[in-house]
Structures are given as C-alpha cells and as structure tokens.
Amino acid sequence: MIEALLKGTSAWKYWVILSTRTQEDMAYRANYMVGALFRFLPLLTTIYLWYAVFNSPGYAWSGRMGKMTLPDIVSYYAIMFVARGFSSMPGMTRDISLDIKDGLLNRYLIRPISYFWYQTMYRLAHKLIFWLAALITFPPVFYLIREYLKHSPTVLEWVGFFISLIIAFWTGVLFSFLIGCLAFWFLEISTFLFVIMTMEFFLSGHLIPLNLMPSAIVHYVQWLPFAYEGYWPCMILIGKVQPDQMGTVLGIGFLWVGIFFVLVKLCWKWGTQRYSAVGG
Amino acid sequence: MKDFLRYCRMTLLMMKNCLIREMQFRSNFIIRLFTEVIWLGMQFIYVEVLYSLTQSIGGWNVWEMVILLGTNHIINQLFEAFFFDNCTKLVDQIRLGDLDFVLVKPINSQFMVSLRYTDYASITNSMAGFAMIGFALHKLGTAITPVEVLLFLLLVLNGIFILYSMMFCLSILTFWIGRASNLFELYYQLTQFTRYPGEIYRFGLRMVLLTAIPMLVVSNFPAKVLVGGLLSGRLFYACAIGVSFLLITTWLWSMGLKRYRSASS
Numbered sequence: 001m002i003e004a005l006l007k008g009t010s011a012w013k014y015w016v017i018l019s020t021r022t023q024e025d026m027a028y029r030a031n032y033m034v035g036a037l038f039r040f041l042p043l044l045t046t047i048y049l050w051y052a053v054f055n056s057p058g059y060a061w062s063g064r065m066g067k068m069t070l071p072d073i074v075s076y077y078a079i080m081f082v083a084r085g086f087s088s089m090p091g092m093t094r095d096i097s098l099d100i101k102d103g104l105l106n107r108y109l110i111r112p113i114s115y116f117w118y119q120t121m122y123r124l125a126h127k128l129i130f131w132l133a134a135l136i137t138f139p140p141v142f143y144l145i146r147e148y149l150k151h152s153p154t155v156l157e158w159v160g161f162f163i164s165l166i167i168a169f170w171t172g173v174l175f176s177f178l179i180g181c182l183a184f185w186f187l188e189i190s191t192f193l194f195v196i197m198t199m200e201f202f203l204s205g206h207l208i209p210l211n212l213m214p215s216a217i218v219h220y221v222q223w224l225p226f227a228y229e230g231y232w233p234c235m236i237l238i239g240k241v242q243p244d245q246m247g248t249v250l251g252i253g254f255l256w257v258g259i260f261f262v263l264v265k266l267c268w269k270w271g272t273q274r275y276s277a278v279g280g
Numbered sequence: 281m282k283d284f285l286r287y288c289r290m291t292l293l294m295m296k297n298c299l300i301r302e303m304q305f306r307s308n309f310i311i312r313l314f315t316e317v318i319w320l321g322m323q324f325i326y327v328e329v330l331y332s333l334t335q336s337i338g339g340w341n342v343w344e345m346v347i348l349l350g351t352n353h354i355i356n357q358l359f360e361a362f363f364f365d366n367c368t369k370l371v372d373q374i375r376l377g378d379l380d381f382v383l384v385k386p387i388n389s390q391f392m393v394s395l396r397y398t399d400y401a402s403i404t405n406s407m408a409g410f411a412m413i414g415f416a417l418h419k420l421g422t423a424i425t426p427v428e429v430l431l432f433l434l435l436v437l438n439g440i441f442i443l444y445s446m447m448f449c450l451s452i453l454t455f456w457i458g459r460a461s462n463l464f465e466l467y468y469q470l471t472q473f474t475r476y477p478g479e480i481y482r483f484g485l486r487m488v489l490l491t492a493i494p495m496l497v498v499s500n501f502p503a504k505v506l507v508g509g510l511l512s513g514r515l516f517y518a519c520a521i522g523v524s525f526l527l528i529t530t531w532l533w534s535m536g537l538k539r540y541r542s543a544s545s
Contacts, residue, residue, distance in 0.1 A: 034463070034465075034466070035465045035466075038465045038466045038469045039465065039469065041469035041470065041472060042469060042472050045472045045473060045475070045476060048476070048480045048481050048482075048485075049330070049337070049476050049480055051480070052337045052338050052477075052479075052480035053330055053333055053334050053337055054333075056334040056335070056336055056337055056338075057334075057335070057336065058334050058335035058336065059333060059334045060333065060334070061333065188305075188307075188308065191307075191308045191311040191312055191315070192311060194311070194312070194315045195311065195314065195315050195318065198315055198318050198319055198322070199318070201322075202322045207322060207326060208325065208326055208329050212329045213325065213329060214328075
C-alpha cells in the first residue's frame with residue numbers, strides 16, 4: 001500500500017533504501033535475536049548492584065538532588081534500553097567516515113539522492129528491525145522486573161516520553177552524521193570515535209543517572225544534547241519531570257535538533273567542497 | 281624445550297612486527313591511552329556515586345572496590361593486548377577462507393591465530409590498573425607480602441586465560457554457524473560480571489559465575505588475594521578452571537578445523 005502511495009514521488013527512492021536494508025537485516029534474524037537478548041545482561045548486574053547498595057547496612061540517601069528509590073533506579077535502567085534503542089546508531093559514524101576516507105562517497109554523489117537521507121533511512125531500517133525484535137524480547141524482561149516498575153505514568157508523561165524518543169532518534173542520527181563528517185578534515189578519526197562514544201555513553205546517562213552525579217556537574221550535563229539520548233526519556237517516564245518543566249525539557253531538546261540540522265547542512269556543504277575522492 | 285624456545289622466539293617476532301606497525305600510527309596510540317583514562321574516570325565517578333550512599337557493597341568498602349576495579353582493568357587490558365583483536369579477526373579468517381595462510385605454515389595453528397597481533401596501547405593502559413591498586417592499598421594501609429604479589433599475578437594470568445578461552449570458543453563457533461558477530465556481544469555482556477563483587481549476586485547465579493561461566497574467578501579471585509580472604513582451596517580451584525578451559529579450546533579448535541571448508545579462496 002505504501003509502495004503505491006509513494007511511487008513516482010521523490011520519497012520513493014528512500015522507501016526502496018528502507019525496505020532493502022530491512023530485508024538485508026532479516027536475512028540474519030537468528031543472529032539478531034541472540035544479540036538482542038544478550039544486551040539485557042547488564043540490566044541484571046545493575047539490579048544486583050543497586051539492590052546491594054540499597055540493602056547494605058550503612059545505607060543512607062546522600063541528599064544530592066533528586067531522591068531516587070530502588071524501583072526508580074531499576075525502572076530508569078530498564079527504560080534506558082528503550083531510549084537507547086532510538087538514539088544509538090552503532091557503526092554509523094564509522095561507515096560515514098570510511099565512505100569519505102576511501103572515496104566511496106563518489107557512488108552517492110553522482111546519484112540523485114541525498115547522502116544524509118540515505119544514511120537516515122539506512123539507520124531507520126535498522127531501528128525498525130530492532131523494534132520488531134524488541135516486541136519479542138522486551139516484554140518478558142519487563143515482566144520479570146515488574147515489581148520494580150512502580151510508577152504508572154500520566155497521559156502527559158506518556159506524550160512527553162514519545163516526543164522525547166523522537167528527539168532521541170534525531171539527536172542520535174544528526175550527531176553521528178556530524179562526527180562522521182569530520183573525516184572530510186581529518187583522515188584518521190576511528191580512534192577519536194572511541195572517545196566520542198565513551199563520552200556519549202556517559203553523558204547520555206547510560207552509566208549513571210545524571211541527577212546522581214555531584215550537583216556541580218548535573219546542572220550542565222543535563223542540558224547537553226546527549227542527555228536527550230537517554231536521560232530525559234527515562235526521567236520523564238519514571239515521573240521525575242514535573243508537568244511545568246516538561247515544556248522546557250522538550251523545548252531545549254528540539255532546539256538541539258534544530259542546531260544539529262543546521263550544522264549537518266553546513267558541514268556537508270563545506271566538507272564536499274573539500275572532498276578529494278581519494279582512492280575513489 | 282627446543283619447541284618451547286622456538287615458540288617464545290615466534291611470539292617475540294610477532295610482537296616486534298606489531299610494534300613496528302604501531303609506531304607508524306603514534307597519534308592513534310596516544311588517543312587510545314586518552315580514551316582509557318576517560319573510561320577509568322567514569323568508573324571512578326560511578327564508584328563515588330555508589331559509595332556516597334553507603335559504606336560497603338557486598339562487604340567491600342570503597343578502596344577494596346577500587347582494587348577490584350584495578351584488577352579487572354589489568355586483566356581486561358592484557359587480554360585485549362594479546363588476544364582480543366586476534367579472536368575478532370579469526371571470525372573473518374574462517375568465513376572468508378584466509379585461514380589457509382596459517383594452516384600451511386609449520387607452526388601450531390591455534391598459537392599463530394591467537395597471538396598474531398599485539399595491541400601495545402592496551403599493555404600501556406594496564407599500568408593504570410596497577411597504579412589504582414597501589415593507591416588503594418596505600419589508603420587501606422595494608423602491607424602486601426611478596427607471596428601475595430606472586431599469587432595475585434598468577435591469578436591475573438589465570439583470569440586472562442579464562443577470558444581468552446571463552447572468547448576464542450565463541451569466535452570459532454563460526455566453523456559451525458557461519459556469521460555470528462552477535463556472539464561477541466555475548467562476550468562483552470558477560471564481562472560485566474567481572475566488574476563487581478561476587479557477593480552481590482544471588483546464590484544460584486553466583487554458582488554459575490563460579491563454574492560454567494567463571495567470571496568471578498577472572499577478577500574477584502585475584503582481587504581477594506590483596507584484600508585478604510582467598511583460601512588456598514580456591515587458588516587450586518581457580519587454576520583448575522583455567523587449565524580445563526584452555527584444554528577445551530584446543531579440543532574445540534581441532535574439531536572446528538575438521539569442518540573448515542576454505543570457502544571462497
């Protein structure tokens with residue numbers, strides 16, 4: 001049905017990319033499902049670790065901002081899987097930088113498609129497969145930890161959460177694309193990518209909920225774009241964002257997406273001017 | 281004995297080759313060090329956050345936890361230095377038929393594929409682990425005897441071999457099931473269990489982590505030597521696990537080679 005609708009329009013070609021990539025991934029579905037399940041193992045260690053903290057003899061909440069209970073923490077880390085399922089773009093930066101470095105970009109430049117939208121569709125296809133698999137893998141995991149999922153979100157929180165996931169996806173795509181474009185200026189960036197990925201992992205709140213960090217740090221890191229890749233969606237759904245803050249939180253998120261869009265356009269323009277098609 | 285020396289010489293030769301290669305990408309090396317420092321810094325913040333809420337987790341106080349972190353860091357880095365790249369490369373070698381080049385050489389093939397590439401940045405990075413342990417021991421005011429140092433190093437080596445065995449076995453499953461990149465995901469996720477005290481896990485899971493997937497033997501045991509409390513029975517147990525895992529790899533490797541089809545070469 002979608003095919004009939006899109007045929008003849010300029011969106012058609014991106015639809016083809018999307019469906020081809022999806023089919024490619026489906027060819028390795030067993031491999032995929034296995035990976036999807038393994039990814040929950042860290043949740044297990046995290047639950048045990050925090051359980052041990054909350055049940056240790058000398059436990060006392062330190063009085064840092066944002067009191068969290070054990071259910072809050074477990075829910076946070078569980079929802080983090082959902083949020084990162086939207087925002088993480090494994091391999092995207094590397095692929096783009098290699099296309100640039102090895103001159104493979106030529107293939108796309110001579111075609112009447114936008115490389116940015118090509119990459120976006122490519123990643124969207126991955127995400128669709130991810131969510132298809134998640135429909136099978138997520139429910140049992142969430143069922144197992146149901147006693148920790150105490151907070152029942154309000155309608156506003158659900159809406160805010162879904163909007164924040166859209167922000168998460170775009171932040172992920174745009175930032176990865178932007179970093180990949182650095183290859184126009186620096187030939188060898190693969191190691192630099194490690195640094196970036198590590199920072200992203202930390203600043204998105206994937207390792208520790210950002211509000212638990214020393215308050216001098218929290219005030220800054222929670223407003224960085226990375227916080228929208230994990231921290232904010234989680235905080236919204238566990239009920240830690242008050243209704244009157246919701247607008248600010250989401251507004252700043254959209255602001256970042258806008259800034260990134262402009263930066264991507266500029267980087268692409270300047271980058272392709274510099275591009276020398278080495279080895280192409 | 282002659283063979284042993286020959287293999288030692290081979291190892292040094294392969295390491296030398298990699299060093300020459302590495303020296304061509306010096307900036308790469310420095311960035312790698314930088315990344316590890318950031319990573320360790322993040323772990324420290326994590327520990328700081330956890331211990332801002334309590335004095336002890338699973339019976340380990342903050343400096344004992346730092347010792348565990350340091351031990352884990354040393355083991356993981358040294359494993360990465362010698363084996364990690366080789367194991368990941370092995371998958372493609374088997375799939376694409378490049379293993380031919382190894383098999384025709386007059387040398388033990390498992391030895392060759394396992395030690396071919398050395399990652400020097402990881403060796404340097406492991407030093408940070410020793411520094412962490414030293415600092416934590418100083419803070420605890422514990423005096424360490426030479427025997428304990430030796431036992432610690434022995435168990436560290438043992439841990440590296442266990443990690444190697446698990447990763448190597450996962451890699452050579454390629455002989456049977458084709459593309460299995462997600463099995464590395466399993467490896468990554470399993471190493472999570474080496475980071476924290478074994479005491480935090482429930483009994484059943486702890487048993488699994490001590491036997492079938494001996495992640496607690498990898499880093500908890502050596503760390504225990506330094507914080508006190510490793511019984512000699514456990515020492516023998518750890519080494520038995522290490523040796524049997526290594527034996528399994530050689531057996532699985534020979535089984536796998538029988539299935540090798542040298543595809544697409």
